[in-house]
Amino acid sequence: MTFEQAEGVVRAxxxxxxxxxxxxxxxxxxxxxxxxxxxxxxxxxxxxIVYETTGYLVDGTESLDPGEAAGEPAGEPVGETAVVCQxxxxxxxxxxxxxxxxxxxxxxxxxxxxxxxxxxxxxxxxHTPV
Numbered sequence: 816m817t818f819e820q821a822e823g824v825v826r827a828x829x830x831x832x833x834x835x836x837x838x839x840x841x842x843x844x845x846x847x848x849x850x851x852x853x854x855x856x857x858x859x860x861x862x863x864i865v866y867e868t869t870g871y872l873v874d875g876t877e878s879l880d881p882g883e884a885a886g887e888p889a890g891e892p893v894g895e896t897a898v899v900c901q902x903x904x905x906x907x908x909x910x911x912x913x914x915x916x917x918x919x920x921x922x923x924x925x926x927x928x929x930x931x932x933x934x935x936x937x938x939x940x941x942h943t944p945v
Contacts, residue, residue: 823894824848827861828935829873830942831902834920837929838868838913844921844929846897861898869918870907873900879934897935 826846829836837844847868851860858875865873877899907915921929923939931939 822851823896825851825857825860825864826895826897826932826935827865827873827875827900828879828897828938829865829871829900829902830923830939831920834922835926835939836865836869836871837919837921837926839917844919846931846935857896857898861900865900866908866911868912870909870911870915872903872908874903875900879938881932881934895932897932897938899938 826848827836828846836847838847847861847865849860849864849868851857852863855863856875857878861875862873865871875898879897879899881896907918923942926939
């Protein structure tokens with residue numbers, strides 16, 4: 816596994832007990848996201864972004880393959896990296912931008928109406944409880 820400096824937007828996919836962590840985003844919900852610091856890997860950026868946004872400690876373990884840009888459906892975000900994160904704490908600290916009451920743990924099968932990048936949608940479909 817190689818670690819390269821992240822560019823663009825990093826989205827964190829935090830899945831726990833068949834649910835995915837979402838944060839307020841305008842009038843809807845989104846995965847925690849942000850931009851990497853200089854020389855920061857996507858995995859490190861995802862962990863930092865989740866902590867700063869939600870107060871949860873996670874580790875960024877796996878970047879999802881964005882696929883071929885030309886093969887992505889129209890409207891897919893370009894220049895984004897999605898990172899699967901493992902939850903390290905069951906309760907958030909008080910340091911997040913959003914309070915625990917402002918966060919949403921949504922069952923994976925209920926994310927159909929949430930705008931998610933294609934690789935994230937594919938990952939979640941493969942991890943939906945039966």
